[in-house]
Amino acid sequence: MSEDDQQRLDKWLWFTRTVKTRSLAQKLVKGGHIRVNRERTTSPSFVLKPEDVLTIALPKRIRILKFVKAGTRRGPAVEAATLYQDLTPPPVPMTAEERARKGPAPAPDKRPDKRARRDLIRLKGTDD
Template sequence: MDRQRLDKWLWHARVVKARTSAAALVESGHVRINGVRETSPGHAVKQGDVVTIALDNSVRLLKVTGFSERRGDAASARVLYDDLHRGKE
């Protein structure tokens, strides 16, 4: 798998608790891919894309490093991205 729907990736990466929440987050304009606002939950992300998410009064900056067929636990979700904003608060 070299691409995945944005809403599915956000859910698998455990950014949100439900896929519908991921779709709503994207549709409301709170997600950017490589600096460009994305409003389509079905937009495909690929490895190397940088996803910026405005969530709960904070901003997460995640670089896509992988994909998953199913949603797993937090440890398996952690390998789907590199957190580029860690430690800069």
Template sequence: MRIDRLLCCLRFVRTRGAAQKLVEAGHLRVNGDRISRGSREIRVGDVLTFPLGSRIRIVEVLDLPQQRGPPRDAQACYRDLDPAGQSAIAADQLASQPQDAPQ
């Protein structure tokens, strides 16, 4: 399934056009590789990393939905690998710590 269609079916974005813009902006990674084309095929087991609002979402694809359905059905198709957004919080805390001066 194409990444732009998957993002829409999993209800991370409202439209396929919005998903396409997210992908073309270069903000999406699949298994750690930056993606810049909406035609990239996604398979079960792939890990997606992308910004959504003020959070960074990290999800594993468990199933490929056939169509955009209710939120409960969409949530059953992926597993949130960072449910509390701890990676974003940790990055903010690390950035706010003073750097040690070289000796």
């Protein structure tokens, strides 16, 4: 195995565009949100090797990535996608029951127009 096949964990996370900055990658690793081959790691300098599988706990989702090759720079997203294989399962769609329990979509953040105000007044039964 050559040096070209290995890379620091924090650097690789930044090159693959998993996080915006390298310091955020270090915080993610130090916070214990990364597992390499099912083992939790808290060292940003952990050396990744080909075929390593990373489980990354991000704020809104969990990603499972397989290390394919080391990067040389933080290039465009198309280039970053060649550094890993995404093993993350697709999200499970919500059932009709879950959608009903969640409730209607929130109202838009705008003031009601003249017609909507009059409808509200009529609905409330007040003459304000």
